[in-house]
Every structure is written in C-alpha cells, then in structure tokens.
Amino acid sequence: MNNIVVFFIGTLLVSRLFSETFSIIPKAIDVVDIIIIPFFLILCIVQRIKENKSTVFRQIGSLIVVFAAISCISTIVNWDRVHLGPVYLFVFGILEGPLLYITLNLLIKDKNDLIIKIFNFYKLIIIIEIITIFSVSMPAFILTQDPDKVSGTFGNNCYQFSVLLTIMGGFCLGEYYLQRKKSLFYLVALLLFLITFILLQYRTALPVFFISFTIGFIILYGRKFIRLSMILMIIGLGLGYGMNYISSSEVDLKYDDLLVLAANPSVVLNYGKVKSYVNTWAMFEEYPYMAVIGSGPGTFVSRANYTFTIELSSSKSKGVGAILQSVFGNQNYYTDVQIDYILPLYGMEALFGSVQINNPNSSILANLAEVGIAGLIAISILYGMLIRHNIRFLQYAKFKKDEILIPLSTSLFVSSAYFVLIFPLDNYMEIARVSLPIWLLFWVVSNKVEIDKNADRNKFFDNINFVYSK
DSSP: OHHHHHHHHHHHHHHHIIIIISOOSOGGGGGTHHHHHHHHHHHHHHHTOOOOOOHHHHHHHHHHHHHHHHHHHHHHHTTTTOOHHHHHHHHHHHHHHHHHHHHHHHHOSOHHHHHHHHHHHHHHHHHHHHHHIIIIIHHHHHHHOOGGGOOTTSTTOHHHHHHHHHHHHHHHHHHHHHTOTTHHHHHHHHHHHHHHHHHTTOGGGHHHHHHHHHHHHHHHHTTOHHHHHHHHHHHHHHHHHHHHHHHHTTOOOOTHHHHHHHHOGGGGGGSHHHHHHHHHHHHHHHSTTHHHHOSOTTSSSSHHHHHHTTGGGSOSSSSSHHHHHHHHOSSOOOOHHHHHHTHHHHTSOOBTTBSGGGOOOOHHHHHHHHHHHHHHHHHHHHHHHHHHHHHHHHHHHHHHTOTTHHHHHHHHHHHHHHHHHTGGGSOGGGOHHHHHHHHHHHHHHHHHHHHHHHHHHHHHHHHHHHHHHO
C-alpha cells in the first residue's frame, strides 16, 4: 500500500511532462486521482476500519461530512439547474485532498515506513524538477520567451507548477536550516526555485510567494536576525544579478507593470477578477436564497463548471474535458446564471498582458456562489484549521530538531500558506496536482508529530515505572 501511495503521487506530479509537453502518453493518465481516491475510499469501507483516531482526524472528517451535506442540499434546491457530472467533479475536487488524508489514516499500517518513503520522494522530486527545468523548461523559454514553458513537469500550466515550487523551496529551506554538509546544495536549489518562479511571470501571485517564504523564515529563525540576514542577502544578491542580466537581454518579464498598477490600483475595478464578485452580488440580489445555499455545485464559476463548459468548447491541449465528456455524456452544461453573470467576463481585454487579472475563476468565489455562505464557512474552517496546525507542527519540529520533520513541516507550512493565499486567483482548491501533494504532506507531518509525541509519552511512563520498580 505504501508503494502505491508513492507511485500515485509521483504519477500525479510528472505525468503531464509526458502527456502534454512530449505528448507520448494518453492524457487519461492526468485524471488518475479520479480513480485512486475512490479506490482508497472503497478499501476503507470494505475493511470496515473502526480504530480510534486523533482529534485532527475527527475534525477533518466532520467538516467533510458538513460540506458534503451542504452540497447535497444545494443540489436538491437547484435541481433544475445542476448536472450530475459538474456536481460530482465540484464536490470531489474540493474534498479529494481531505479525503486522501482520511483514507491514508485508515489504510496505512506502517506509518513510519511511508513517512520515510515520502521524505525521500520529495528529495527525489527536487532533483527531477531541477533536471527538467534546465533541460526542458529553460531552453523552451529562451527560444519562445513564453512563460507557460517554465512549467517543469506540469505540462502546459506554469501557474499550477508555482505551488510545487513552494513545496520544494520550503523543503530546501528546512534542509538548509539544519546546516548539514549538503546545505549549500539546498540553498542553491532554493535560489533556483525563486528565479524559476520569477521567470514563469505569475505576477499577481509574486507578493504571496514572497510573503509565504518570509513567514517561514521568521518561524524558523525567530530572533536569529544575523543568520537570517545573511541568507536573505545571498538570495537577494543572486536574484538581483539574475534580474539585472535578464533585463539587459531581450527577455521582457513585464514586472514593471506591477509598479504601474501600484500607482493606479483603481484600474483593476474595471476587469473580470473584481467584476466577478460584483456580478455574484447581483445574482444574490436576484436569487436571495443563493446567498445561503448557492446556485448549485458546478453551475457558476468553479473548475468543475469551467471543465464542462468553456474547456469542452476550446482547445483540448489543456485539461481533461474531453475525457470527462466521454464519461458523463455530450450535452449542454451551460447554466442560466453562468451565461448571465460569468460568460461576459471572459471576453474582456487582458490587463497589462495578464489574463489572470481578468480571469473570473476563484476558489473563494466558486464556494460562495455555488454552495453559498454555508459552504464557504465550512471550507474556510477546514483550511483555517490546516494552517493553524501547520504552524504548530513547524514550531514542534524546531523544538525537536528532527532531521525529517523540519524539512517536511517547513515545506508544508510555506506551500499551504501560498496555496490558501492564491485561492482568490483561480480554482486551485479543485486541482489535484496542486492540492494532493499538500494534503499528503499534512498527513506525513501530522502522523510524524503524533508518533513522536506518543514515543515521548511512553518513554516518560517507562522511566516512571523504572523508578518505582526500584
């Protein structure tokens, strides 16, 4: 079972290199999560596992049930509007990360073994991505100056790749914090991932990227300002030199646009990202009940809705819309609320060459509009709890000085902070290759902490019994 989990996550992270970049394997491999997660759930049901689990396990399980119940109610209320395919894909997309955590807690017997395997896997994926960046992404970017090519093993989606960059960067930061013999390698790798993020030109997420790492630095180093300053100086000099070199060449990264935007921020009010929220409010005014329970899963601006509508009528080089259509049938999945409030936004002009500022897709908006305030509150509690626990795990890792826990918990915190902060920018909550690696890290770190605490508790009682026995 442990090897299946590692193979699954490995396939998820590298498959698009072969299905999209090289086009040598079928794109069906990109939806392996739709098969594996339900398979894990079936195994849990068949084995009828009823072990007592941790408080975190019970909290996440309860929130999964609450969100699923809200989605069912929203589906029933909006029965004339919803379609089975988008409903399933929306609920599954939102919950598959938490479900992975739940099923692994129930299925994995030798947790220490899987923890070590995942730790070694993330070290391996760092090497794989470095090789891919230098051998595939950078040459393609230099030839085309297309930032979409800076995507590592993520095929045609460099923005999704940005989350993996935070996972790997956080891992390297944790390894450098340990100051081992190989720490210089991890510092150079961290610098490479920062430069790679800049090259993929995800300008709207750039501040979030640096905020996530800055908070990670602060938690790790605390008052060790001298040491922290030295690290930041090295990284800053490297970035400064790299940016200076790039700006002197013919490559235009367009980051000057951020300064123009900062001088006149009100201009964004005229573009799709903001107008989508205004239009959602207009929908609530027309249909007041939707403010509470939403317009129905997969009916408005979620990735599920996008996959069954926009993606099916556009290029098939991205996404897996055609595959899902073959499963759920070929029909018109457009809804009245999507046509009235969202579709007009896709035709608006890009701002400063960026389609993201005009893109109405957003995990926050998708939950608010499709399952209402009730669904948004449930999912906000879930991810708020995730961040709160991640901070505690990182602090515990520092206290224990554990050589496995520190890199993993640093990676978890930095990536989950970045992941949550970019929810307003696109439907990342529903994207498996973005969410599942983070929830897998959460499973690894939370179980590692629980195992260590139980070991410390047993050691304490063993010492007490030893004393009394004498």
